[in-house]
Amino acid sequence: MEINKVNKAxxxxxxxxxxxxxxxxxxxxxxxxxxxxVSKYFLEAEAKTITTGWYNSSEFVNVPPAKLGEDSIVFIxxxxxxxxxxxxxxxxxxxxxxxTIGLTFNKxxxxxxxxxxxxxxxxxNEEEVVNNPMAITLDATVKLLQNFENYQYAVxxxxxxxxxxxxISRVIRQVQPRTKKFAQVYQNETMFYVLGSGPSFGHAxxxxxCSLMEMQWLNSSAIHSGEYFHGPFEVTDxxxxxxxxxxxxxxxxxxxxxxxxxxxxAQKVEVVDAKELGLDLIDDKVSEYFSPxxxxxxxxxxxxxxxxxxxxxxxxxxxxxxxxx
Amino acid sequence: MEINKVNKAxxxxxxxxxxxxxxxxxxxxxxxxxxxxVSKYFLEAEAKTITTGWYNSSEFVNVPPAKLGEDSIVFIxxxxxxxxxxxxxxxxxxxxxxxTIGLTFNKxxxxxxxxxxxxxxxxxNEEEVVNNPMAITLDATVKLLQNFENYQYAVxxxxxxxxxxxxISRVIRQVQPRTKKFAQVYQNETMFYVLGSGPSFGHAxxxxxCSLMEMQWLNSSAIHSGEYFHGPFEVTDxxxxxxxxxxxxxxxxxxxxxxxxxxxxAQKVEVVDAKELGLDLIDDKVSEYFSPxxxxxxxxxxxxxxxxxxxxxxxxxxxxxxxxx
Numbered sequence: 001m002e003i004n005k006v007n008k009a010x011x012x013x014x015x016x017x018x019x020x021x022x023x024x025x026x027x028x029x030x031x032x033x034x035x036x037x038v039s040k041y042f043l044e045a046e047a048k049t050i051t052t053g054w055y056n057s058s059e060f061v062n063v064p065p066a067k068l069g070e071d072s073i074v075f076i077x078x079x080x081x082x083x084x085x086x087x088x089x090x091x092x093x094x095x096x097x098x099x100t101i102g103l104t105f106n107k108x109x110x111x112x113x114x115x116x117x118x119x120x121x122x123x124x125n126e127e128e129v130v131n132n133p134m135a136i137t138l139d140a141t142v143k144l145l146q147n148f149e150n151y152q153y154a155v156x157x158x159x160x161x162x163x164x165x166x167x168i169s170r171v172i173r174q175v176q177p178r179t180k181k182f183a184q185v186y187q188n189e190t191m192f193y194v195l196g197s198g199p200s201f202g203h204a205x206x207x208x209x210c211s212l213m214e215m216q217w218l219n220s221s222a223i224h225s226g227e228y229f230h231g232p233f234e235v236t237d238x239x240x241x242x243x244x245x246x247x248x249x250x251x252x253x254x255x256x257x258x259x260x261x262x263x264x265x266a267q268k269v270e271v272v273d274a275k276e277l278g279l280d281l282i283d284d285k286v287s288e289y290f291s292p293x294x295x296x297x298x299x300x301x302x303x304x305x306x307x308x309x310x311x312x313x314x315x316x317x318x319x320x321x322x323x324x325x
Numbered sequence: 326m327e328i329n330k331v332n333k334a335x336x337x338x339x340x341x342x343x344x345x346x347x348x349x350x351x352x353x354x355x356x357x358x359x360x361x362x363v364s365k366y367f368l369e370a371e372a373k374t375i376t377t378g379w380y381n382s383s384e385f386v387n388v389p390p391a392k393l394g395e396d397s398i399v400f401i402x403x404x405x406x407x408x409x410x411x412x413x414x415x416x417x418x419x420x421x422x423x424x425t426i427g428l429t430f431n432k433x434x435x436x437x438x439x440x441x442x443x444x445x446x447x448x449x450n451e452e453e454v455v456n457n458p459m460a461i462t463l464d465a466t467v468k469l470l471q472n473f474e475n476y477q478y479a480v481x482x483x484x485x486x487x488x489x490x491x492x493i494s495r496v497i498r499q500v501q502p503r504t505k506k507f508a509q510v511y512q513n514e515t516m517f518y519v520l521g522s523g524p525s526f527g528h529a530x531x532x533x534x535c536s537l538m539e540m541q542w543l544n545s546s547a548i549h550s551g552e553y554f555h556g557p558f559e560v561t562d563x564x565x566x567x568x569x570x571x572x573x574x575x576x577x578x579x580x581x582x583x584x585x586x587x588x589x590x591a592q593k594v595e596v597v598d599a600k601e602l603g604l605d606l607i608d609d610k611v612s613e614y615f616s617p618x619x620x621x622x623x624x625x626x627x628x629x630x631x632x633x634x635x636x637x638x639x640x641x642x643x644x645x646x647x648x649x650x
Contacts, residue, residue: 030555044378048391051376053369058551059522062575066373085551191516191544198388209548214556219516219565221533221546226383226410230355231539233644240544250387261650319558325586 081109
C-alpha cells in the first residue's frame with residue numbers, strides 16, 4: 001500500500017506551503033500524462049481557488065505557465081524515471097520555486113533528484129490499483145484539496161479507495177468472456193475510435209495512444225463523447241469499430257447520447273460501462289472520479305486479448321528505446 | 326473590421342468587473358471550440374493570476390468549474406448561434422454570475438439572449454482573418470489581459486494583427502501549387518495523422534475533426550508533436566500519411582523533432598511551416614500566437630483541393646442537421 005507515501009508527500013507539501021497554494025500542475029509524457037488526467041479534471045471541477053494545468057513535459061519545459069512559482073505544487077511522473085523532458089520539467093519547476101512531487105517506478109531515477117517529495121510506486125499487480133500512479137496521484141490531489149480548501153467529500157473518496165480493489169478484482173473475472181470475444185471479432189480491424197467523457201476522457205486518449213498505437217501498432221483516434229456530434233460522427237458507418245467508455249457521474253449523459261447514435265448508425269460497437277461493471281458500489285458523490293481507474297484495468301484485459309489473438313506481444317517496439325529520436 | 330466590437334466587449338467586461346477578475350473560460354463545440362484553443366493557451370502561458378479553462382459545452386453544462394462565478398468572464402461561441410448545449414452553457418454561466426461574451430454569425434441567435442457582450446461576426450472572406458472568431462477572441466483576450474494584468478506585449482500583438490491579413494493573402498497564392506499537388510498525391514488515402522504543438526495543437530485537432538472527418542468523411546487522428554514520441558510514433562511507416570503543422574515560437578523545437586523522425590521513418594509527409602510561409606514578419610514576442618490563424622487559412626486551401634479531387638463538396642453532411650441526435 002502506497003497510502004503512507006501519499007500521506008508523507010501531502011504532509012511535506014502542506015508544511016512547505018504553510019497553508020496556502022495557488023496552483024497544482026501535472027506534467028509528464030504519454031501514459032504517465034494520461035494517468036494525471038483525472039486529477040487535473042478533479043481540480044477543475046472541485047477546486048474553488050486553486051488553478052490547475054496538464055502538460056506534456058516538453059511543452060511545459062518550453063512554455064512553463066506564467067503562474068508557476070513558489071505557491072505551486074507540480075506532480076511529475078516518469079515510469080522509467082529518466083525521460084529527459086520530464087526530468088527537465090521537474091528541474092524547471094524547482095527553479096521557479098515550486099514544490100515538486102515526483103512519481104516513478106525506478107528508485108534510482110534521475111527524476112528523484114528534482115523531487116521535493118518522492119513517490120516510488122510498486123507495479124505489476126493489476127488487482128491492487130491503489131498502487132498505480134493514477135490512483136496515487138488522485139489520492140494525493142484529493143488530500144491536498146482537503147488540506148488547502150477543506151474539500152468536503154474527502155471521506156467519501158477515502159471510502160471509495162477502500163472499495164475499489166474489490167470492484168476491480170471482481171471485474172477482471174467478469175470481463176474475461178467479453179474481452180476474448182472482442183479480440184476474436186475485431187482481430188482484423190486496423191483502426192479504432194475510442195470515445196469517452198469527463199474524468200475518463202484521458203483514458204480514451206490513453207487506450208488509443210498507448211494500448212492500440214504503441215503496443216499493437218493499430219491506428220486509432222480518441223474522440224470526446226460531447227465533441228463527437230460536432231464533426232467526428234460524420235465518418236460513422238457500419239464498418240468502423242468504436243469503443244465507448246461509459247462513465248459514471250455527471251458526464252454519463254454525454255456517453256449515453258453517443259451510445260444511442262452508435263446503436264443506430266454503427267454496427268461494430270464495444271461499450272465498456274462502469275455502472276454495469278459494478279462501480280456504483282462507490283458513493284455517487286465521488287464515483288465518477290473512479291471511472292478511469294476501473295477503465296484502465298478493464299482495458300488492460302482488452303489489450304491483452306488483442307495481443308494474444310494478434311500474436312503481437314504488448315512489449316514489442318520498433319522505435320521506442322530502439323532507435324534515436 | 327471587428328475591432329470596434331472587440332473594444333466594446335472588452336470595455337463592457339472591464340467596467341462590469343471594476344478592475345478584478347479571477348478566471349476567463351472558453352466553451353463551445355467542435356470548430357468553435359477549436360477557435361478558442363489559442364486564447365486558452367495564451368492565458369495559460371502569459372497570465373500571472375487569471376485562471377483559464379477550455380470546455381466542450383456539454384461538459385461545461387454538466388460539470389461547471391467550481392471557480393466559475395462573479396469574478397469570471399466566459400467566452401461562448403456558436404456559429405449558428407443555436408447549438409443547444411452551447412446556449413445552455415451561456416445560461417449557466419450567467420446564472421453563476423459570470424460575465425458572458427457571446428460570438429456568433431447569426432444576429433438572431435438564441436445565444437445572444439444569454440450574452441452580456443455580443444459579437445456578431447462577419448464570415449466568408451478568408452483573406453480578412455481579423456473577422457474570424459479565432460482572431461476576434463484572441464484579440465479580446467489579449468486586451469483583457471492588458472486591462473487586468475498589464476500584459477506587456479499587447480502593442481506588439483496589435484501590430485501583428487495589422488500585418489496578419491497581408492501575410493495571409495500572400496500565403497493563399499503561395500500555397501496553390503502545393504495544395505493541388507497534395508490533393509493529387511493523397512487523393513486515395515483514407516486515414517491521416519495531423520501533428521502540431523503549442524498554440525497550434527488546437528488546429529491539428531480542428532483540421533482532423535472538422536475538415537477531414539466532418540467535411541471529407543476521412544479517418545483522422547490529431548497527435549501532439551511532443552506526445553508523438555511516447556506511444557503514437559510506433560505506428561509510423563512509409564504507407565501512412567502525416568500532416569505536420571510546424572509553428573513559430575517556443576514549441577517549434579517539438580515540431581522539428583517530429584519532422585526529423587518522420588523524414589527518416591515515413592514517406593508520406595506534408596509539412597506546413599509557418600516560418601517558410603512568412604509569419605516571421607510578425608514580432609517574435611507574439612508570433613507564435615498567430616501560427617494557428619495562419620494554419621487555419623492554409624488548411625482551408627488543403628481541404629478545398631481535397632474536396633475538388635474527391636468531388637465531395639465541403640458542405641455535404643450525412644448526419645449533421647439531417648437526422649436526430
